[in-house]
Amino acid sequence: MIRITNVKLPLDHTPDQLQAEILATLKIQAEQLLDFTVFRRGFDARSKHKISLMYTLDVETYNDEALLKKHSQNQNIRPTPDMSYKYVAQAPENLTERPVVVGFGPCGIFTGLVLAEMGYKPIILDRGKEVRERTKDTFGFWRNRTLNTESNVQFGEGGAGTFSDGKLWTQINDKKHYGRKVMQDFVDAGAPAEILYVSKPHIGTFKLVGMVEKMRAKIIELGGEIRFNSRVDDLHIEDGQITGLTLSNGQQIHSKYIALATGHSARDTFEMLHHKGVYIEAKPFSIGFRIEHNQSAIDEVLFGKNAGNPLLGAADYKLVHHCKNGRSVYSFCMCPGGTVVAATSEEKRVVTNGMSQYSRNERNANSAIVVGIDPKDYPSDSPLAGIELQRQLESAAYVLGGENYDAPGQLVGDYLAGKSSAQLGKIEPSYKPGVKLTDLTKILPDYCLEAIQEAIPAFNKKISGFALKDAMLTGVETRTSSPVCIKRGDDYQSINTKGLYPAGEGAGYAGGIMSAAIDGIRVAEAMALAMNEAQ
Known part of the structure; x- marks a missing residue:
């Protein structure tokens, strides 16, 4: 097949125009074209008054080879690459022990799935509940303020990514096309086919x-085992080699191959690892607030008269500002047409996050506006000092919000003016259980507050209305990424604990659904190769 890139057409083009562009690009007649599929479709909205669709197409003709030779100097016409996933190993028939995967979020799911597909029959452990029970617990907290510390936005089947916008793009280098496998597996599990293009x-x-339920069923069908309500409380390590683990119910599991895909909020697990001597470093992360605007206003600013076009959907944005005090402020986890959600996993703490449904048709757009920090900003030089800082900020937010899991909030205009908010403006906050208007400057360190106060007017120059006085700030955003890195070597094993495979976002090697899933595949491959070599 032939891959054609950079095909540009008007937003309102017809299917016939797309085919005509293929014929013109390849300089062939219609009868020479057998078929074509859309590999990628995006849009160029640099001019909101003239938005274009951009296509990458895979084309089949009666003579692909001759056409490729004819257009060999055209960088936009190339052979379609083989993007199929290639398994690196298969389990031997005499496999003596089963690998264990701790955590069943995006990383753990794909670690377990790929191990199961290669025949290794993994045992997968998750401290939380299966996804539908977990959803009941999570919505129960949002509605009734009843927190289950083992079943919430952070813990349970599907991981933190289940209660998010479900974004599926990443900037990592993916020469082996792991991302394509992730997307195809999602489609096979019920995701819309459009995510492929x-x-x-x-x-x-x-x-x-x-989707998570179907992927669980596939792993079980392939011989894997998944256990919920199974928190890992201890690791067994002998002479630097992992030999097994102990669950919270006292049950012990033996294995010399354990993937650790806990997610970024497994603070008690990080503490246990540090106590056991597994090498951990403090790493940078970011802190800040959620900001909400009317989605229709964002659409109009970014898309102009094309706002509302179903091919464009709800507009999103990505912003960054480098401040005078040396800090960087940026938008994070922008959720078009979504809601701000309560994301704590510990009692008497308030954490915000963002979530969207597939339709993205809620009233507000929300995004984290966060400031990058690093270990020199932490309260001590402990590898776990970032966790300590997170807890301090989340506890302060709990108190400022009224000590009932309401989040503290403030209008942007009041925040910039340095005064407490007393009543809402045009933007109704979406956070549940509720928002208490107050003065958010009482939460974050001064250098963060100053940076955000400088950044919001700067962002307003890029998106008119961003600094709207009625826009809503809600605090506090602290779970942007893991505050620790569980260091591993080129073989994906802990640098001082053989057989332990730190994986995904919690270990410091991913930042979102896609990168976590891809890291899970890589870890599964490393485990399979190591197990085969040991045989």
């Missing part, structure tokens, strides 16, 4: 729930 694919929480 739209430039910014997403799924949304309700669709993710059903």
Whole structure:
């Protein structure tokens, strides 16, 4: 097949125009074209008054080879690459022990799935509940303020990514096409087929729930085992080699191959690892607030008269500002047409995050506006000092919000003016259980507050209305990424604990659904190769 890139057409083009562009690019007649599929579709909205669709197409003709030779100097016409996933190993028939995967979020799911597909029959442990029970607990907290510390936005089947916008793009180098496998597996589990070709694919929480269940069923069908309500409380290490683990119910599992895919909020697990001597470093992360605007206003600013076009969907944005005090402020986890959600996993703490459904049709757009920090900003030189800082900020937010899991909030205009908010403006906050208007400057360190106060007017120059006085700030955003890195070597094993495979976002090697899933595949491959070599 032939891959054609950079095909540009008007937003309102017809299917016939797309075919005509293929014929013109290849300089062939219609009868020479057998078929074509869309590999990627994005849009160029640099001019909101003239938005164009951009295509990458895979084309089949009667004579692909001759056409490729004819257009060999055209960088936009190349052979379609083989993007199929290639398994690196298969389990031997005499496999003596089973690998263990700790955590069943995006990373753990794909670690377990690929191990199962290669025949290794993994045992997968998750401290939380299966996804539908977990959803009941999570919505129960949002509605009734009843927190289950083992079943919430952070813990349970599907991981933190289940209650998110479900974004499926990443900037990592993916020469082996792991991302394509992830996307295809998602489609096979019930995701919309469009995620295979739209430039910014997403799924949304309700669709993710059903998909996770189907992927679980596939792992079980292939011989894997999944145990919920199974928190790992101890690791067994002998002479630097992992030999097994102990669960919270006292049960012990033997294995010399354990993948650790806990997610970024497994603070008690990080503490246990540090106590056991597994090498951990403090790493940078970011802190800040959630900001909300009317989605229709964002659409109008970015898309102009094209706002509302179904091919464009709800507009998103990505912003960054480098401040005078040396800090960087940026938008993070932007959720078009979504809601701000309560994301704590510990009692008497308030944490915000963002979530969207597939439709992205809620009233507000929300995004984290966060400031980058690093270990020199932490309260001590302990590898776990970032966790200590997170807890301090989340506890302060709990108190400022009224000590009932309401989040503290403030209008942007009041925040910039340095005064407490007393009543809402035009933007109704979406956070549940609720928002208490107050003065958010009482939460973050001064250098963060100053940076955000400088950044919001700067962002307003890029998106008119961003500094709207009625826009809503809600605090506090602290779970942007893991505050620790569990160091591993080129073989994906802990640098001082053989057989332990730190993986995904919690270990410091991913930042979102796609990168976590891809890291899970890489870890599964490393485990399989090591197990075969040991045989």
